[in-house]
Amino acid sequence: MGATSYLTLLTALSVFTALFAILYQAYLASNDLKKLTLILQNLKKLEQEFPVNKPRVAIGYGSCSDLYVKAVDFLNFTTSLEELLHQTSFNVDDINTENDFLQSFAYYFQRGAAAERFTTNKAMFRKLVTQAKKSFNAEPRWALGGNAPVIASRLAAEGADVMLGAKMSLKLKTHLNPDIHLTGSLIDDDDIHLILEYKTGDEWGTLRTPRANRYILHNDHHNPFISSLEELEQALPEFDPHLFVVSGLQMMDNFVYDQGVREDRIEKVCNQMQTQSSDTLVHFEMASFVELEFLQLLLHKIVPYSDSIGMNEQELDNLQQVLDTGKISLVADSNPRVAQSLDQARHVFKMLNEDYFKNYLAEKQRRLLSRIHLHTLAYQAILVVKDGKWNNTKNAAAKASLTAHRHVCASTIVNPDAAYRLLDDSFATSTEYGAARIPFSEHDPVSCWNETIAINDHKQLDVEICVAPVLICKIAKQTAGAGDNISAAGLILQI
Template sequence: MGTSSYLAFLTALSVFTALFAIIYQAYLASNDLKTLTVILQNLKNLEHQYAVHRPRVAIGYGSCSDLYVKAVNFLNFTDNLEHLLRQKTFAVDDINTEDDFLQSFAYYFQRGAAAERFTVNRELFQNLVKLAKKSSSAEPRWALGGNAPVIGSRLAAEGAEVLLGAKMSSKLKSHLKADITLTGSLITDDDIHLILEYKTGDEWGSLRTPRANRYILHNDHHNPYLSSLDEFEQGLQGFNPHLFVVSGLQMMDNYVYEPGVRENLLKKVSNQMQAQSTDALVHFEMASFVELELLQLLLRHVVPYSDSIGMNEQELDNLRHVLETGKISLVADCNPRVAQSLDQARAVIRILNEDYFRHHVTNPKRRMLSRIHLHTLAFQAILVVGGSKWNHTKNAAAKASLTAHRHVCASQIVNPDAAYRLLDDSFASSLQDGSTRIPFTEHDPVSCWNETIITNEPSHRLDVEICVAPVLICKVAKQTAGAGDNISGAGLILQI
């Protein structure tokens, strides 16, 4: 074979190989789309299997006005920043200066971890807000914020009658749905949260984020004092909720109080929780905490009176770490394996219920932790203790999954073309040797099973149902802040 013939052969082979690769990739993409379409339809079937019968939900505390910006556009990177970021690789959580803020953002951004931090420097915060409002490239936009209003809005949209414990301006109140009753008085100046959002693969200088997420900075003055507490107490009279939701307590994190003030506020929260009927369910929505003392206060005054806890993978790891070691965990794997997350959830539900078994006789107001809802990028996991009042766990996991996609894509339509799946075709139920491998099928996409968790309290064990649903992840994230609140609200509405 001559040289020219040989080159022609190689060229033809290269063209054929490239063409084959294109066709094969198209074939795989077509199969993926078909699979996602089947998964979507079956998730929808589960979501709509049971009707919602207008439950009454009371939820506190607080509200804010959220200012969203595109993080990498807002925080213009310079050579000076590169030098600054090399100085520290650990989290800066006492934010007093602009350098502190940038180093804190960098720490969580490069790990794709959600964070919510308080700055004591009001001038710094106000300057950042002014810059954000003027930055056209960062595409600033305003929205109703705060865990309680966002969860309440989701629950109201799904058919609940909602009593909201919050104070807000008349302008912010205009964004509330008609089915939400505001108990707090009107104020002139809403607390503002500056929300820096970023997408998977965004680059900031030499840093690249592995997943879409958000960093929140605030300088709240109303929310750390739970200013709506007393008026919420009055509104609760005669409301008789089916569900009582506690949220927004992370606004007390790293805030400087006079001695005893914060604990007294949490005691008031605890009293409201304990005052609820035994027929009512109580849910605590976790958040990003960095102050050990506050978490210890929550474990003393809030968690023991909760039937349910909702959290993401960072918050689950932090809570488990505090329970097992007495220390804070600032950041965790942003895309954990199912087995790892379930082991952490088992540890949390076991440890907290061991405490319940030891003390509920002397303190009958304590509640068994009978539900954990974990929301991650790739999956939703709900653990429910057998014999509890929580209903339709499988359906709730499906609804939570679909809500995750709808919120992040900012669309009520779930388009398989705009989604992808990270959950494998099977997954281990635990990291322990000999654990069961759970198969995944698109025709029955929410995997549920029963198991027993052995506690260290004699004669006490926990029979639990565990359901894991895949998330149809939004390819192009439009919004990540508020995702957890919407997901938690959607999961709760089908279980009460």
């Protein structure tokens, strides 16, 4: 065979190999799409299985006006920033200058971790807001913000009768669902949150983020004082809610108060929780906290009077670290394995309920922690005490999963073509040796099982745990507010 024949054969083999690779990739993509479509169909069946019976839900506290920008387009990277961002000795949460802000943003951005931080520098914050409004390439947009209004809006859209404890301007109120009962009085100027959003793989200089997320900067002056509390207090008895949601307390984190002011306001929140009927379930929505003293105050005054806690993987890790070591955890794995997260959730559940049984006789207003909802990029995990007041756990996990996609994709439709799945084809229920391994099924995508968790030598609690895959949005349109929407969607089917 001559050289020309060899070249012809090699060319033919190369073309065949390339064509085979293309066809094989198309086959895999088609197979993945079929699986995602089947998962979606079965998640929707679970979501729609039970009607919502218009429960009454009261929610506090506060509101704000959110200004969204695309982070990497708003923060122009220059070579002079390179040395600044690679300094190792700086406090990522003490933000007094623009350099502090850039270093803090870079710290969380390169880890793909959500962050919400307060700055004491009012002039700098106003300058950044002004720049953001004019940064047209960063596509600035305004929206109703604050944990409480976002949760309220989602619950109202899902069919709940909602009362919201928040003060806002007349202009901001026009963005609120008119069916929501607003108890707070009108104010002239709203607190503003500057929200810097980024997508998976976004690059800022030499930094690249592993996942879509957001960094929030604020300089609030209304929310840190929970100024809507008293007006909500007056309306609560007549409303008689089935569920009371406490949120937005992170606005008090790292804020400088006169002595005793913060403790007094938290004490009033605590009293509001304690005076709720035993028939009213109480949910505490966690957030990003960086001040150890404040988180310990919440563990003493807020968590013991909560039936349920909602959080993401960063917040769960932070809570566990504080309980175990008395130290704050700034960031955690942004995409933790199921087994790792469930171990953390069990540990937090055990520790908080040990405290409940230890102190219940002395203080009967305390509540058993009977529900934990963990929302991550790849999955939703809900743990509830069996035979209690929380219903439809499997359905709630499915609804939370679908809501995650809808919110991040900014669409009411879940399109399998716009989604992908990170949850493995099987997962371990714990990192402990010999732990059960659960296979994932497209036909039954939400996995649920029963366990018994020993609280102490004399007490144990039977629990149900459900894990649902998230059909992750390929191109994230919005990440801020995702946790609030997800938590609300899970709650609406469980009360």
